Amino acid sequence: MVYESRHDVFQAISDPSRRSLLNLLVGKEMSITGITECFPINRTAVNKHLHILSNAGLVKSQKVGRETRYTLKPEPLIELQNWLSFFEQYWDKKLLALKKFIEEDND
Amino acid sequence: MVYESRHDVFQAISDPSRRSLLNLLVGKEMSITGITECFPINRTAVNKHLHILSNAGLVKSQKVGRETRYTLKPEPLIELQNWLSFFEQYWDKKLLALKKFIEEDND
DNA sequence: AATTAATGACACCAAAAGGTGTTATTTGAA
DNA sequence: TTCAAATAACACCTTTTGGTGTCATTAATT
Incomplete structure:
Protein backbone atom coordinates (compact mmCIF):
# COMPACT_ATOMS: atom_id res chain seq x y z
CA MET A 1 0.00 0.00 0.00
CA VAL A 2 1.15 3.53 -0.63
CA TYR A 3 -0.87 5.98 1.40
CA GLU A 4 -0.49 4.02 4.60
CA SER A 5 -0.39 5.99 7.83
CA ARG A 6 -1.69 6.23 11.34
CA HIS A 7 -4.29 8.92 10.78
CA ASP A 8 -6.85 9.14 13.49
CA VAL A 9 -10.30 10.66 13.24
CA PHE A 10 -9.20 14.01 14.65
CA GLN A 11 -6.54 14.42 12.01
CA ALA A 12 -8.79 13.09 9.27
CA ILE A 13 -11.46 15.73 9.76
CA SER A 14 -9.02 18.58 10.29
CA ASP A 15 -8.87 19.30 6.56
CA PRO A 16 -11.81 21.20 5.03
CA SER A 17 -11.60 19.24 1.76
CA ARG A 18 -11.95 16.00 3.65
CA ARG A 19 -14.93 17.31 5.59
CA SER A 20 -16.53 18.25 2.27
CA LEU A 21 -15.82 14.75 1.00
CA LEU A 22 -17.68 13.27 3.93
CA ASN A 23 -20.64 15.54 3.26
CA LEU A 24 -20.62 14.60 -0.40
CA LEU A 25 -20.69 10.89 0.36
CA VAL A 26 -23.67 11.07 2.69
CA GLY A 27 -26.20 8.55 1.41
CA LYS A 28 -24.39 8.20 -1.91
CA GLU A 29 -21.89 5.81 -3.39
CA MET A 30 -19.53 7.59 -5.76
CA SER A 31 -16.58 6.75 -7.98
CA ILE A 32 -13.30 8.61 -7.68
CA THR A 33 -13.76 10.51 -10.94
CA GLY A 34 -17.32 11.34 -9.97
CA ILE A 35 -16.10 12.74 -6.69
CA THR A 36 -13.25 14.63 -8.34
CA GLU A 37 -15.69 16.49 -10.59
CA CYS A 38 -17.16 18.07 -7.46
CA PHE A 39 -13.84 19.51 -6.30
CA PRO A 40 -11.35 22.09 -7.50
CA ILE A 41 -8.42 19.71 -6.99
CA ASN A 42 -7.32 16.88 -9.23
CA ARG A 43 -7.95 13.16 -8.99
CA THR A 44 -4.63 12.32 -7.34
CA ALA A 45 -5.28 14.79 -4.56
CA VAL A 46 -8.82 13.53 -4.06
CA ASN A 47 -7.50 10.00 -3.96
CA LYS A 48 -5.05 10.89 -1.21
CA HIS A 49 -7.80 12.46 0.86
CA LEU A 50 -9.94 9.37 0.34
CA HIS A 51 -7.12 7.16 1.54
CA ILE A 52 -6.66 9.26 4.65
CA LEU A 53 -10.38 9.05 5.35
CA SER A 54 -10.24 5.33 4.68
CA ASN A 55 -7.37 4.88 7.12
CA ALA A 56 -9.49 6.61 9.73
CA GLY A 57 -12.36 4.25 8.90
CA LEU A 58 -14.59 7.10 7.76
CA VAL A 59 -15.13 5.74 4.25
CA LYS A 60 -15.07 2.34 2.63
CA SER A 61 -14.17 1.51 -0.96
CA GLN A 62 -15.59 -1.16 -3.21
CA LYS A 63 -14.44 -2.10 -6.68
CA VAL A 64 -17.22 -2.19 -9.25
CA GLY A 65 -15.86 -3.00 -12.68
CA ARG A 66 -13.14 -0.51 -13.37
CA GLU A 67 -14.54 1.92 -10.86
CA THR A 68 -13.71 2.28 -7.18
CA ARG A 69 -16.80 3.41 -5.34
CA TYR A 70 -16.63 5.10 -1.98
CA THR A 71 -19.25 5.25 0.75
CA LEU A 72 -19.48 7.04 4.07
CA LYS A 73 -18.84 5.18 7.31
CA PRO A 74 -19.64 7.71 10.03
CA GLU A 75 -19.17 5.35 13.00
CA MET B 1 1.96 39.05 16.88
CA VAL B 2 4.09 36.13 15.85
CA TYR B 3 2.05 32.97 15.89
CA GLU B 4 -0.83 34.53 14.00
CA SER B 5 -2.88 32.28 11.79
CA ARG B 6 -6.37 31.27 10.81
CA HIS B 7 -6.57 28.03 12.72
CA ASP B 8 -10.07 26.76 13.16
CA VAL B 9 -11.30 24.43 15.86
CA PHE B 10 -10.96 21.33 13.69
CA GLN B 11 -7.31 22.00 13.02
CA ALA B 12 -6.66 23.06 16.60
CA ILE B 13 -7.81 19.77 18.10
CA SER B 14 -6.17 17.60 15.44
CA ASP B 15 -2.91 17.47 17.38
CA PRO B 16 -2.76 15.10 20.38
CA SER B 17 -0.53 17.46 22.38
CA ARG B 18 -3.10 20.21 22.01
CA ARG B 19 -5.92 17.90 23.11
CA SER B 20 -3.86 17.05 26.19
CA LEU B 21 -3.36 20.74 26.82
CA LEU B 22 -7.13 21.27 26.84
CA ASN B 23 -7.56 18.42 29.29
CA LEU B 24 -4.86 19.82 31.51
CA LEU B 25 -6.48 23.24 31.66
CA VAL B 26 -9.90 21.98 32.66
CA GLY B 27 -10.90 23.89 35.77
CA LYS B 28 -7.36 25.16 36.30
CA GLU B 29 -5.45 28.31 35.47
CA MET B 30 -1.81 27.55 34.72
CA SER B 31 1.33 29.40 33.76
CA ILE B 32 3.34 28.44 30.69
CA THR B 33 6.20 26.93 32.69
CA GLY B 34 3.75 25.09 34.88
CA ILE B 35 2.12 23.63 31.79
CA THR B 36 5.46 22.80 30.22
CA GLU B 37 6.45 20.68 33.22
CA CYS B 38 3.56 18.35 32.37
CA PHE B 39 4.78 17.69 28.83
CA PRO B 40 7.76 16.03 27.17
CA ILE B 41 8.29 19.03 24.86
CA ASN B 42 9.96 22.31 25.70
CA ARG B 43 8.42 25.66 26.56
CA THR B 44 8.71 27.14 23.09
CA ALA B 45 6.76 24.23 21.60
CA VAL B 46 4.13 24.43 24.32
CA ASN B 47 3.83 28.15 23.69
CA LYS B 48 3.18 27.56 20.01
CA HIS B 49 0.45 25.07 20.79
CA LEU B 50 -1.09 27.51 23.23
CA HIS B 51 -1.13 30.21 20.58
CA ILE B 52 -2.83 27.91 18.12
CA LEU B 53 -5.45 27.03 20.73
CA SER B 54 -5.81 30.71 21.53
CA ASN B 55 -6.34 31.57 17.87
CA ALA B 56 -9.13 29.01 17.80
CA GLY B 57 -10.63 30.61 20.92
CA LEU B 58 -10.16 27.45 22.98
CA VAL B 59 -7.97 29.08 25.63
CA LYS B 60 -7.51 32.58 26.99
CA SER B 61 -4.37 34.09 28.46
CA GLN B 62 -4.02 36.58 31.26
CA LYS B 63 -0.86 38.25 32.50
CA VAL B 64 -0.32 37.97 36.24
CA GLY B 65 2.93 39.58 37.26
CA ARG B 66 5.61 38.01 35.14
CA GLU B 67 3.49 34.97 34.43
CA THR B 68 1.09 34.33 31.60
CA ARG B 69 -1.76 32.20 32.85
CA TYR B 70 -3.94 30.16 30.54
CA THR B 71 -7.50 28.96 31.05
CA LEU B 72 -9.81 26.73 29.05
CA LYS B 73 -12.57 28.23 26.91
CA PRO B 74 -14.51 25.24 25.61
CA GLU B 75 -17.24 27.21 23.84
C1' DA C 1 -8.29 -6.40 -31.54
C1' DA C 2 -7.81 -1.68 -30.75
C1' DT C 3 -9.23 2.17 -28.08
C1' DT C 4 -10.69 4.61 -24.17
C1' DA C 5 -12.05 5.23 -19.31
C1' DA C 6 -10.78 4.77 -14.46
C1' DT C 7 -7.29 4.02 -11.46
C1' DG C 8 -2.93 2.86 -9.15
C1' DA C 9 1.68 4.12 -8.38
C1' DC C 10 5.24 7.27 -8.61
C1' DA C 11 8.31 11.32 -8.52
C1' DC C 12 8.39 15.86 -7.32
C1' DC C 13 7.41 20.50 -4.92
C1' DA C 14 6.24 24.38 -1.86
C1' DA C 15 4.42 25.39 2.33
C1' DA C 16 2.99 24.28 6.92
C1' DA C 17 3.79 21.69 11.31
C1' DG C 18 6.10 20.48 15.21
C1' DG C 19 10.27 20.69 17.25
C1' DT C 20 14.85 22.71 18.91
C1' DG C 21 18.04 26.34 20.98
C1' DT C 22 19.43 31.25 21.80
C1' DT C 23 18.87 36.02 23.01
C1' DA C 24 16.43 40.03 24.81
C1' DT C 25 13.05 41.93 27.99
C1' DT C 26 10.22 42.37 31.88
C1' DT C 27 9.18 41.57 36.72
C1' DG C 28 9.62 39.65 41.48
C1' DA C 29 12.78 38.81 45.12
C1' DA C 30 17.04 39.09 47.94
C1' DT D 1 20.10 47.47 43.04
C1' DT D 2 21.38 43.10 41.61
C1' DC D 3 19.87 38.66 40.27
C1' DA D 4 17.02 35.12 38.89
C1' DA D 5 12.45 33.66 36.92
C1' DA D 6 9.14 33.82 33.13
C1' DT D 7 8.39 34.54 28.72
C1' DA D 8 8.48 36.86 24.13
C1' DA D 9 10.76 36.77 19.75
C1' DC D 10 13.77 34.73 16.67
C1' DA D 11 16.46 31.68 13.67
C1' DC D 12 16.75 27.19 12.23
C1' DC D 13 15.71 22.25 11.12
C1' DT D 14 13.19 17.97 9.71
C1' DT D 15 8.97 15.76 8.55
C1' DT D 16 4.36 15.98 7.02
C1' DT D 17 0.76 17.97 4.06
C1' DG D 18 -1.64 19.06 0.20
C1' DG D 19 -1.00 19.58 -4.23
C1' DT D 20 0.87 18.77 -9.11
C1' DG D 21 1.96 15.83 -13.40
C1' DT D 22 3.27 11.44 -15.73
C1' DC D 23 3.22 6.63 -16.79
C1' DA D 24 1.51 1.85 -16.29
C1' DT D 25 -2.34 -1.23 -15.74
C1' DT D 26 -6.88 -3.03 -15.93
C1' DA D 27 -11.59 -3.22 -17.57
C1' DA D 28 -15.30 -1.58 -20.91
C1' DT D 29 -16.46 -0.50 -25.51
C1' DT D 30 -16.48 -0.36 -30.43
Missing part, protein backbone atom coordinates in the same frame (compact mmCIF):
# COMPACT_ATOMS: atom_id res chain seq x y z
CA PRO A 76 -15.61 6.48 13.90
CA LEU A 77 -17.07 9.92 14.54
CA ILE A 78 -18.44 8.42 17.74
CA GLU A 79 -14.95 8.68 19.17
CA LEU A 80 -15.08 12.39 18.48
CA GLN A 81 -18.44 12.64 20.15
CA ASN A 82 -17.13 10.84 23.21
CA TRP A 83 -14.18 13.19 23.39
CA LEU A 84 -16.53 16.14 23.12
CA SER A 85 -18.90 14.89 25.79
CA PHE A 86 -16.22 15.43 28.42
CA PHE A 87 -16.05 19.15 27.67
CA GLU A 88 -19.75 19.50 27.08
CA GLN A 89 -20.48 19.89 30.77
CA TYR A 90 -18.28 22.98 30.89
CA TRP A 91 -20.07 25.01 28.32
CA ASP A 92 -23.35 23.59 29.51
CA LYS A 93 -22.51 24.89 32.96
CA LYS A 94 -22.08 28.36 31.50
CA LEU A 95 -25.20 28.17 29.40
CA LEU A 96 -27.16 26.92 32.37
CA ALA A 97 -25.79 29.76 34.48
CA LEU A 98 -26.82 32.21 31.78
CA LYS A 99 -30.25 30.67 31.57
CA LYS A 100 -30.61 30.87 35.32
CA PHE A 101 -29.51 34.51 35.28
CA ILE A 102 -32.06 35.40 32.65
CA GLU A 103 -34.80 33.59 34.48
CA GLU A 104 -33.92 35.32 37.74
CA ASP A 105 -33.86 38.60 35.90
CA ASN A 106 -37.42 38.05 34.84
CA ASP A 107 -38.63 37.88 38.43
CA PRO B 76 -15.77 26.96 20.29
CA LEU B 77 -16.18 23.19 20.61
CA ILE B 78 -19.86 23.84 20.06
CA GLU B 79 -19.06 24.31 16.39
CA LEU B 80 -17.60 20.83 16.39
CA GLN B 81 -20.70 19.47 18.06
CA ASN B 82 -22.90 21.14 15.48
CA TRP B 83 -20.85 19.63 12.69
CA LEU B 84 -21.12 16.23 14.32
CA SER B 85 -24.85 16.44 14.84
CA PHE B 86 -25.38 16.26 11.09
CA PHE B 87 -23.72 12.86 10.88
CA GLU B 88 -25.14 11.63 14.15
CA GLN B 89 -28.38 10.55 12.54
CA TYR B 90 -26.50 8.14 10.29
CA TRP B 91 -24.86 6.09 12.95
CA ASP B 92 -27.96 6.44 15.11
CA LYS B 93 -29.94 4.90 12.25
CA LYS B 94 -27.64 1.89 12.37
CA LEU B 95 -27.72 1.63 16.13
CA LEU B 96 -31.49 1.90 16.11
CA ALA B 97 -31.68 -0.79 13.46
CA LEU B 98 -29.47 -3.00 15.60
CA LYS B 99 -31.58 -2.31 18.66
CA LYS B 100 -34.73 -3.13 16.74
CA PHE B 101 -33.16 -6.34 15.49
CA ILE B 102 -32.24 -7.41 18.99
CA GLU B 103 -35.67 -6.58 20.33
CA GLU B 104 -37.35 -8.51 17.52
CA ASP B 105 -35.02 -11.39 18.22
CA ASN B 106 -36.31 -11.52 21.78
CA ASP B 107 -39.87 -12.15 20.67
Whole structure:
Protein backbone atom coordinates (compact mmCIF):
# COMPACT_ATOMS: atom_id res chain seq x y z
CA MET A 1 0.00 0.00 0.00
CA VAL A 2 1.15 3.53 -0.63
CA TYR A 3 -0.87 5.98 1.40
CA GLU A 4 -0.49 4.02 4.60
CA SER A 5 -0.39 5.99 7.83
CA ARG A 6 -1.69 6.23 11.34
CA HIS A 7 -4.29 8.92 10.78
CA ASP A 8 -6.85 9.14 13.49
CA VAL A 9 -10.30 10.66 13.24
CA PHE A 10 -9.20 14.01 14.65
CA GLN A 11 -6.54 14.42 12.01
CA ALA A 12 -8.79 13.09 9.27
CA ILE A 13 -11.46 15.73 9.76
CA SER A 14 -9.02 18.58 10.29
CA ASP A 15 -8.87 19.30 6.56
CA PRO A 16 -11.81 21.20 5.03
CA SER A 17 -11.60 19.24 1.76
CA ARG A 18 -11.95 16.00 3.65
CA ARG A 19 -14.93 17.31 5.59
CA SER A 20 -16.53 18.25 2.27
CA LEU A 21 -15.82 14.75 1.00
CA LEU A 22 -17.68 13.27 3.93
CA ASN A 23 -20.64 15.54 3.26
CA LEU A 24 -20.62 14.60 -0.40
CA LEU A 25 -20.69 10.89 0.36
CA VAL A 26 -23.67 11.07 2.69
CA GLY A 27 -26.20 8.55 1.41
CA LYS A 28 -24.39 8.20 -1.91
CA GLU A 29 -21.89 5.81 -3.39
CA MET A 30 -19.53 7.59 -5.76
CA SER A 31 -16.58 6.75 -7.98
CA ILE A 32 -13.30 8.61 -7.68
CA THR A 33 -13.76 10.51 -10.94
CA GLY A 34 -17.32 11.34 -9.97
CA ILE A 35 -16.10 12.74 -6.69
CA THR A 36 -13.25 14.63 -8.34
CA GLU A 37 -15.69 16.49 -10.59
CA CYS A 38 -17.16 18.07 -7.46
CA PHE A 39 -13.84 19.51 -6.30
CA PRO A 40 -11.35 22.09 -7.50
CA ILE A 41 -8.42 19.71 -6.99
CA ASN A 42 -7.32 16.88 -9.23
CA ARG A 43 -7.95 13.16 -8.99
CA THR A 44 -4.63 12.32 -7.34
CA ALA A 45 -5.28 14.79 -4.56
CA VAL A 46 -8.82 13.53 -4.06
CA ASN A 47 -7.50 10.00 -3.96
CA LYS A 48 -5.05 10.89 -1.21
CA HIS A 49 -7.80 12.46 0.86
CA LEU A 50 -9.94 9.37 0.34
CA HIS A 51 -7.12 7.16 1.54
CA ILE A 52 -6.66 9.26 4.65
CA LEU A 53 -10.38 9.05 5.35
CA SER A 54 -10.24 5.33 4.68
CA ASN A 55 -7.37 4.88 7.12
CA ALA A 56 -9.49 6.61 9.73
CA GLY A 57 -12.36 4.25 8.90
CA LEU A 58 -14.59 7.10 7.76
CA VAL A 59 -15.13 5.74 4.25
CA LYS A 60 -15.07 2.34 2.63
CA SER A 61 -14.17 1.51 -0.96
CA GLN A 62 -15.59 -1.16 -3.21
CA LYS A 63 -14.44 -2.10 -6.68
CA VAL A 64 -17.22 -2.19 -9.25
CA GLY A 65 -15.86 -3.00 -12.68
CA ARG A 66 -13.14 -0.51 -13.37
CA GLU A 67 -14.54 1.92 -10.86
CA THR A 68 -13.71 2.28 -7.18
CA ARG A 69 -16.80 3.41 -5.34
CA TYR A 70 -16.63 5.10 -1.98
CA THR A 71 -19.25 5.25 0.75
CA LEU A 72 -19.48 7.04 4.07
CA LYS A 73 -18.84 5.18 7.31
CA PRO A 74 -19.64 7.71 10.03
CA GLU A 75 -19.17 5.35 13.00
CA PRO A 76 -15.61 6.48 13.90
CA LEU A 77 -17.07 9.92 14.54
CA ILE A 78 -18.44 8.42 17.74
CA GLU A 79 -14.95 8.68 19.17
CA LEU A 80 -15.08 12.39 18.48
CA GLN A 81 -18.44 12.64 20.15
CA ASN A 82 -17.13 10.84 23.21
CA TRP A 83 -14.18 13.19 23.39
CA LEU A 84 -16.53 16.14 23.12
CA SER A 85 -18.90 14.89 25.79
CA PHE A 86 -16.22 15.43 28.42
CA PHE A 87 -16.05 19.15 27.67
CA GLU A 88 -19.75 19.50 27.08
CA GLN A 89 -20.48 19.89 30.77
CA TYR A 90 -18.28 22.98 30.89
CA TRP A 91 -20.07 25.01 28.32
CA ASP A 92 -23.35 23.59 29.51
CA LYS A 93 -22.51 24.89 32.96
CA LYS A 94 -22.08 28.36 31.50
CA LEU A 95 -25.20 28.17 29.40
CA LEU A 96 -27.16 26.92 32.37
CA ALA A 97 -25.79 29.76 34.48
CA LEU A 98 -26.82 32.21 31.78
CA LYS A 99 -30.25 30.67 31.57
CA LYS A 100 -30.61 30.87 35.32
CA PHE A 101 -29.51 34.51 35.28
CA ILE A 102 -32.06 35.40 32.65
CA GLU A 103 -34.80 33.59 34.48
CA GLU A 104 -33.92 35.32 37.74
CA ASP A 105 -33.86 38.60 35.90
CA ASN A 106 -37.42 38.05 34.84
CA ASP A 107 -38.63 37.88 38.43
CA MET B 1 1.96 39.05 16.88
CA VAL B 2 4.09 36.13 15.85
CA TYR B 3 2.05 32.97 15.89
CA GLU B 4 -0.83 34.53 14.00
CA SER B 5 -2.88 32.28 11.79
CA ARG B 6 -6.37 31.27 10.81
CA HIS B 7 -6.57 28.03 12.72
CA ASP B 8 -10.07 26.76 13.16
CA VAL B 9 -11.30 24.43 15.86
CA PHE B 10 -10.96 21.33 13.69
CA GLN B 11 -7.31 22.00 13.02
CA ALA B 12 -6.66 23.06 16.60
CA ILE B 13 -7.81 19.77 18.10
CA SER B 14 -6.17 17.60 15.44
CA ASP B 15 -2.91 17.47 17.38
CA PRO B 16 -2.76 15.10 20.38
CA SER B 17 -0.53 17.46 22.38
CA ARG B 18 -3.10 20.21 22.01
CA ARG B 19 -5.92 17.90 23.11
CA SER B 20 -3.86 17.05 26.19
CA LEU B 21 -3.36 20.74 26.82
CA LEU B 22 -7.13 21.27 26.84
CA ASN B 23 -7.56 18.42 29.29
CA LEU B 24 -4.86 19.82 31.51
CA LEU B 25 -6.48 23.24 31.66
CA VAL B 26 -9.90 21.98 32.66
CA GLY B 27 -10.90 23.89 35.77
CA LYS B 28 -7.36 25.16 36.30
CA GLU B 29 -5.45 28.31 35.47
CA MET B 30 -1.81 27.55 34.72
CA SER B 31 1.33 29.40 33.76
CA ILE B 32 3.34 28.44 30.69
CA THR B 33 6.20 26.93 32.69
CA GLY B 34 3.75 25.09 34.88
CA ILE B 35 2.12 23.63 31.79
CA THR B 36 5.46 22.80 30.22
CA GLU B 37 6.45 20.68 33.22
CA CYS B 38 3.56 18.35 32.37
CA PHE B 39 4.78 17.69 28.83
CA PRO B 40 7.76 16.03 27.17
CA ILE B 41 8.29 19.03 24.86
CA ASN B 42 9.96 22.31 25.70
CA ARG B 43 8.42 25.66 26.56
CA THR B 44 8.71 27.14 23.09
CA ALA B 45 6.76 24.23 21.60
CA VAL B 46 4.13 24.43 24.32
CA ASN B 47 3.83 28.15 23.69
CA LYS B 48 3.18 27.56 20.01
CA HIS B 49 0.45 25.07 20.79
CA LEU B 50 -1.09 27.51 23.23
CA HIS B 51 -1.13 30.21 20.58
CA ILE B 52 -2.83 27.91 18.12
CA LEU B 53 -5.45 27.03 20.73
CA SER B 54 -5.81 30.71 21.53
CA ASN B 55 -6.34 31.57 17.87
CA ALA B 56 -9.13 29.01 17.80
CA GLY B 57 -10.63 30.61 20.92
CA LEU B 58 -10.16 27.45 22.98
CA VAL B 59 -7.97 29.08 25.63
CA LYS B 60 -7.51 32.58 26.99
CA SER B 61 -4.37 34.09 28.46
CA GLN B 62 -4.02 36.58 31.26
CA LYS B 63 -0.86 38.25 32.50
CA VAL B 64 -0.32 37.97 36.24
CA GLY B 65 2.93 39.58 37.26
CA ARG B 66 5.61 38.01 35.14
CA GLU B 67 3.49 34.97 34.43
CA THR B 68 1.09 34.33 31.60
CA ARG B 69 -1.76 32.20 32.85
CA TYR B 70 -3.94 30.16 30.54
CA THR B 71 -7.50 28.96 31.05
CA LEU B 72 -9.81 26.73 29.05
CA LYS B 73 -12.57 28.23 26.91
CA PRO B 74 -14.51 25.24 25.61
CA GLU B 75 -17.24 27.21 23.84
CA PRO B 76 -15.77 26.96 20.29
CA LEU B 77 -16.18 23.19 20.61
CA ILE B 78 -19.86 23.84 20.06
CA GLU B 79 -19.06 24.31 16.39
CA LEU B 80 -17.60 20.83 16.39
CA GLN B 81 -20.70 19.47 18.06
CA ASN B 82 -22.90 21.14 15.48
CA TRP B 83 -20.85 19.63 12.69
CA LEU B 84 -21.12 16.23 14.32
CA SER B 85 -24.85 16.44 14.84
CA PHE B 86 -25.38 16.26 11.09
CA PHE B 87 -23.72 12.86 10.88
CA GLU B 88 -25.14 11.63 14.15
CA GLN B 89 -28.38 10.55 12.54
CA TYR B 90 -26.50 8.14 10.29
CA TRP B 91 -24.86 6.09 12.95
CA ASP B 92 -27.96 6.44 15.11
CA LYS B 93 -29.94 4.90 12.25
CA LYS B 94 -27.64 1.89 12.37
CA LEU B 95 -27.72 1.63 16.13
CA LEU B 96 -31.49 1.90 16.11
CA ALA B 97 -31.68 -0.79 13.46
CA LEU B 98 -29.47 -3.00 15.60
CA LYS B 99 -31.58 -2.31 18.66
CA LYS B 100 -34.73 -3.13 16.74
CA PHE B 101 -33.16 -6.34 15.49
CA ILE B 102 -32.24 -7.41 18.99
CA GLU B 103 -35.67 -6.58 20.33
CA GLU B 104 -37.35 -8.51 17.52
CA ASP B 105 -35.02 -11.39 18.22
CA ASN B 106 -36.31 -11.52 21.78
CA ASP B 107 -39.87 -12.15 20.67
C1' DA C 1 -8.29 -6.40 -31.54
C1' DA C 2 -7.81 -1.68 -30.75
C1' DT C 3 -9.23 2.17 -28.08
C1' DT C 4 -10.69 4.61 -24.17
C1' DA C 5 -12.05 5.23 -19.31
C1' DA C 6 -10.78 4.77 -14.46
C1' DT C 7 -7.29 4.02 -11.46
C1' DG C 8 -2.93 2.86 -9.15
C1' DA C 9 1.68 4.12 -8.38
C1' DC C 10 5.24 7.27 -8.61
C1' DA C 11 8.31 11.32 -8.52
C1' DC C 12 8.39 15.86 -7.32
C1' DC C 13 7.41 20.50 -4.92
C1' DA C 14 6.24 24.38 -1.86
C1' DA C 15 4.42 25.39 2.33
C1' DA C 16 2.99 24.28 6.92
C1' DA C 17 3.79 21.69 11.31
C1' DG C 18 6.10 20.48 15.21
C1' DG C 19 10.27 20.69 17.25
C1' DT C 20 14.85 22.71 18.91
C1' DG C 21 18.04 26.34 20.98
C1' DT C 22 19.43 31.25 21.80
C1' DT C 23 18.87 36.02 23.01
C1' DA C 24 16.43 40.03 24.81
C1' DT C 25 13.05 41.93 27.99
C1' DT C 26 10.22 42.37 31.88
C1' DT C 27 9.18 41.57 36.72
C1' DG C 28 9.62 39.65 41.48
C1' DA C 29 12.78 38.81 45.12
C1' DA C 30 17.04 39.09 47.94
C1' DT D 1 20.10 47.47 43.04
C1' DT D 2 21.38 43.10 41.61
C1' DC D 3 19.87 38.66 40.27
C1' DA D 4 17.02 35.12 38.89
C1' DA D 5 12.45 33.66 36.92
C1' DA D 6 9.14 33.82 33.13
C1' DT D 7 8.39 34.54 28.72
C1' DA D 8 8.48 36.86 24.13
C1' DA D 9 10.76 36.77 19.75
C1' DC D 10 13.77 34.73 16.67
C1' DA D 11 16.46 31.68 13.67
C1' DC D 12 16.75 27.19 12.23
C1' DC D 13 15.71 22.25 11.12
C1' DT D 14 13.19 17.97 9.71
C1' DT D 15 8.97 15.76 8.55
C1' DT D 16 4.36 15.98 7.02
C1' DT D 17 0.76 17.97 4.06
C1' DG D 18 -1.64 19.06 0.20
C1' DG D 19 -1.00 19.58 -4.23
C1' DT D 20 0.87 18.77 -9.11
C1' DG D 21 1.96 15.83 -13.40
C1' DT D 22 3.27 11.44 -15.73
C1' DC D 23 3.22 6.63 -16.79
C1' DA D 24 1.51 1.85 -16.29
C1' DT D 25 -2.34 -1.23 -15.74
C1' DT D 26 -6.88 -3.03 -15.93
C1' DA D 27 -11.59 -3.22 -17.57
C1' DA D 28 -15.30 -1.58 -20.91
C1' DT D 29 -16.46 -0.50 -25.51
C1' DT D 30 -16.48 -0.36 -30.43
